[in-house]
Amino acid sequence: MEFGLNEEQRMVRSMVRDFAQNVVAPRAAYVDATEEFPAENFEQMAQLGLMGLPYPEAYEGGGGDYLSYAIAVEEIARACGSTALIYAAHISLGCGPIHSFGTEKQKQKWLPRLCSGQGLAAFGLTEPEAGSDAGATRTTAVRDGDDYVLNGCKMWITSGALADVVNCTAKTDPTAGTKGISCFLVEKGVPGFIPGKNEPKMGLKGSVTSALALENCRVPASNLLGKEGEGFRQMLITLDSGRISIGAMALGLAQAALDEATRYANERVQFGQPIAKFQAIQWMIADMATEIDAARLMVYRAASMKDAGVRFTKEAAMAKLYASEVAERAAFKAVQIHGGYGYSREYPVERIYRDQRLCTIGEGTSEIQRLVIARQILGKL
Secondary structure (H helix, E strand, O other): OOOOOOHHHHHHHHHHHHHHHHHHHHHHHHHHHHOOOOHHHHHHHHHOOOOOOOOOHHHOOOOOOHHHHHHHHHHHHHHOHHHHHHHHHHHHHHHHHHHHHOOHHHHHHHHHHHHOOOOOEEEEOOEOOEOOOHHHOOOEEEEEOOEEEEEEEEEEEEOOOOOOEEEEEEEOOOOOHHHHEEEEEEEOOOOOEEEEEEOOOOOOOOOOEEEEEEEEEEEEHHHEEOOOOOHHHHHHHHHHHHHHHHHHHHHHHHHHHHHHHHHHHHHOEEOOEEHHHOHHHHHHHHHHHHHHHHHHHHHHHHHHHHHHOOOOHHHHHHHHHHHHHHHHHHHHHHHHHHHHHHHOOOOHHHHHHHHHHHHHOOOOOHHHHHHHHHHHHHOOO
């Protein structure tokens, strides 16, 4: 069963898979080793119309649905985790709030450039004291005439130092708790917007993850997304969609682990026969394949619910939780099947093992996903 993919969705999968395996995959080891931003990948992704895939053609987007986008993330992650993370953050966290909450003027100003691949977008939510507790934002925004003056610090921002625009959360009313949080579009290069260090990471090394400082950063009032006090709600809605994309990324990494494990098991000979002949290996392969298939159905279901316009908070959290933990188990088994070679950078599973580790952390840890799911089921909204 292919979850009832329509012809257009199958064409997207075929096109992205061909590109990912023939262009992205051969560069993946180099991107990891050098920690270079994979600019060539994104130049070609822009040419293929992928950089605005789920957004309207009126804004230079691809006019596709969210399921097609999830499929694209899955196929890219199957080839290179770094490229997939940059892509997912740009589409869901960067462009998403502008499309969902921006004025028509804001959309016209930013989306054509972002969707055509001429620029990247990022999401400035996490802070040193506000990780899982996102409502603990300390960044402030004070109205001053036609501007807001922002002060604070962001961290762990994917593409933060590279992005042309960053959606930043800040407190416009420090006394109102989460209802005092607002979102602002902060443009690259404005005075007081200072990219900090790029984090040295365990995996996904081609994706730049930055600290950002806002020091008396003056932002036009026209860059406020929606109204004052709506930022926390905007953030939660954005994260719902983002969790689908991280689930899709985890799915692609898990599939890559299975691909490599299957290939190696058929080639590696021990005790006079390929190790694929041994039941211990077969059972690991069977478990990996079964869990990946289940994860795919969950990710595709959540994406389809978003496309249908029905609430998908619980399903997105479930998909992200399950797919990310499946990726963890699949990568572990893939390394185990490779034995000592799995611990060597000579084989892709070593990189996959490191890359997938973020998926149970980013856009809400597994523990936060369980909290979201439980609250939805128990009715504590």
